[in-house]
Amino acid sequence: MSDHELRVSKIRNGTVIDHIRAGQALNVLAILGIDGSGDETVSVGMNVPSDRMSHKDIVKVEGRELSQDEVDVLSLIAPESTINIIREYEVAEKQHLERPDRVVGVLSCPNHNCITNADEPVETKFDVLADGVRCEYCETIVRDDIAAHISVE
Amino acid sequence: MRHDHLVTTKQLSREDIEEVLDRAAEIDADPAAFADRHPTALLGLCFFEPSTRTKMSFETAIKRLGGDTVDMGSVESSSVKKGESLADTARVVEGYADALVLRHPSQGAAKMVGDFVDVPLLNAGDGAGHHPTQTLLDLYTIREAAGLDDLTVGIMGDLKYGRTVHSLAHALTNFDADQHFVSPESLKLPRSVRYDLHESGANVREHTDLEAVLPSLDVLYVTRIQRERFPDENEYQEIAGEYGIDLETLEDASDDLTVMHPLPRVDEIAPEVDDTEYANYFEQAHNGVPVRMALLDLMLEAQE
Ligand SMILES: [Zn+2]
Numbered sequence A: 001m002s003d004h005e006l007r008v009s010k011i012r013n014g015t016v017i018d019h020i021r022a023g024q025a026l027n028v029l030a031i032l033g034i035d036g037s038g039d040e041t042v043s044v045g046m047n048v049p050s051d052r053m054s055h056k057d058i059v060k061v062e063g064r065e066l067s068q069d070e071v072d073v074l075s076l077i078a079p080e081s082t083i084n085i086i087r088e089y090e091v092a093e094k095q096h097l098e099r100p101d102r103v104v105g106v107l108s109c110p111n112h113n114c115i116t117n118a119d120e121p122v123e124t125k126f127d128v129l130a131d132g133v134r135c136e137y138c139e140t141i142v143r144d145d146i147a148a149h150i151s152v153e
Numbered sequence B: 001m002r003h004d005h006l007v008t009t010k011q012l013s014r015e016d017i018e019e020v021l022d023r024a025a026e027i028d029a030d031p032a033a034f035a036d037r038h039p040t041a042l043l044g045l046c047f048f049e050p051s052t053r054t055k056m057s058f059e060t061a062i063k064r065l066g067g068d069t070v071d072m073g074s075v076e077s078s079s080v081k082k083g084e085s086l087a088d089t090a091r092v093v094e095g096y097a098d099a100l101v102l103r104h105p106s107q108g109a110a111k112m113v114g115d116f117v118d119v120p121l122l123n124a125g126d127g128a129g130h131h132p133t134q135t136l137l138d139l140y141t142i143r144e145a146a147g148l149d150d151l152t153v154g155i156m157g158d159l160k161y162g163r164t165v166h167s168l169a170h171a172l173t174n175f176d177a178d179q180h181f182v183s184p185e186s187l188k189l190p191r192s193v194r195y196d197l198h199e200s201g202a203n204v205r206e207h208t209d210l211e212a213v214l215p216s217l218d219v220l221y222v223t224r225i226q227r228e229r230f231p232d233e234n235e236y237q238e239i240a241g242e243y244g245i246d247l248e249t250l251e252d253a254s255d256d257l258t259v260m261h262p263l264p265r266v267d268e269i270a271p272e273v274d275d276t277e278y279a280n281y282f283e284q285a286h287n288g289v290p291v292r293m294a295l296l297d298l299m300l301e302a303q304e
Helices: A003-008 A025-031 A068-077 B014-029 B052-064 B086-094 B109-116 B132-146 B163-172 B191-199 B233-242 B281-286 B288-303
Strands: A014-021 A042-050 A054-062 A082-087 A090-095 A102-104 A125-129 A132-135 B042-047 B068-071 B099-104 B121-126 B151-156 B177-182 B203-207 B219-222 B258-260
Touching: A014 A025, A025 A042, A025 A054, A025 A068, A068 A102, B014 B132, B014 B288, B042 B052, B042 B086, B052 B068, B052 B099, B052 B121, B052 B288, B086 B099, B086 B109, B099 B109, B099 B288, B109 B121, B121 B132, B121 B288, B132 B151, B132 B163, B132 B219, B132 B258, B132 B281, B132 B288, B151 B163, B163 B177, B163 B191, B191 B203, B258 B281, B281 B288
Parallel strands: B042 B068, B042 B099, B099 B121, B151 B177, B151 B219, B177 B203, B219 B258
Antiparallel strands: A014 A054, A014 A082, A042 A054, A082 A090, A102 A125, A125 A132
16 A cells, blocks of 8 residues: 555555455445545545555445455455555454355345345345355346345345 | 155156056056055145146146145146245145155256255156156157167157157167257257267267258157247247148158147147147147156055
């Protein structure tokens, strides 16, 4: 991280999600359920020049560490990103993204005829495949643009 | 059967399938011996879309085992109309019955209900998803006619929405079977079925034309192409005509070919085929009762 970025929004406690593929920052916010209505302080950098990836997005969330569920979904949408947990202005932990075997309750199924889209007391469950995800109920496979199916409110 | 619920044929091993077919053969040979197998059993019928034949077949099966049915009735007259969830309906009917049969228009419905109920659940069709009891009677018919090994099967028609096709294709991966899928481009196997077949290492080929593959087939499984899948009536007529069979089509077939169809047919198989040695679809339909008796018998037995 360059000094410049740190000056923009240095956080005391929270999470910095770095090296997000350019253009994915808003999807990352969606996964985290951040829409500006909460009281977290959030800074977003979009299309920031980066040594490693030419351009990248970056999200910094004050006062919040990510849950494993959130990290799991991030790994599907933004597998190349890195997660730094900040405590007292220092990087206390670096979390590595690992693709989970399944994701529960975060993606909605694109098949309108799937039981998870009816008004039933059931959470969506997707198996993670090598190149996509698959609904455990109707078995529909989603390969492209998984971010479009994020159902986090 | 080591399973509480029968949701998809993917959960069945070759051993499971053979256990059901063997039991069905025993029943076929001596139905009277099974007449009092389950005298107190009540089978809950939850049909969220009409299917007179499948329903009658289950009714007949449980009654021939000495049991009876409780029927939630048509959706129009039930509390479903008032907005009750499927999960709630299933849990209520579970309280009345020893096993449930579910037919539902949504894919994945049976899997979901299976998570909510403890009595055995049989999936009798979930949207374009699965129809495992149909597959078991299909396999029974194939075994009687041609055996289940060293088999070349052609499956023709609507492969995209045809749940009987999906269930059969999965089940055949347990056997030494080459599978040839014949359909118009627009009705090819869905991605998810192709994915599973590939994962299981099945020997599968896809064709748009029956001609080349017909002579090598032991079994030709024909399915209906539904008119409502086509916005344009002419397009439907053209395709439906191309994926039907008559005596002329069958000229190149092997003498031992077995022609099957899950029924009802519209005009996929010309009536002139009915009187030939090839025709096996009415036999196939009759096999529904002994096979469903066998399934119910095994599942209820495991519960006792
Ligand atoms: Zn689904």
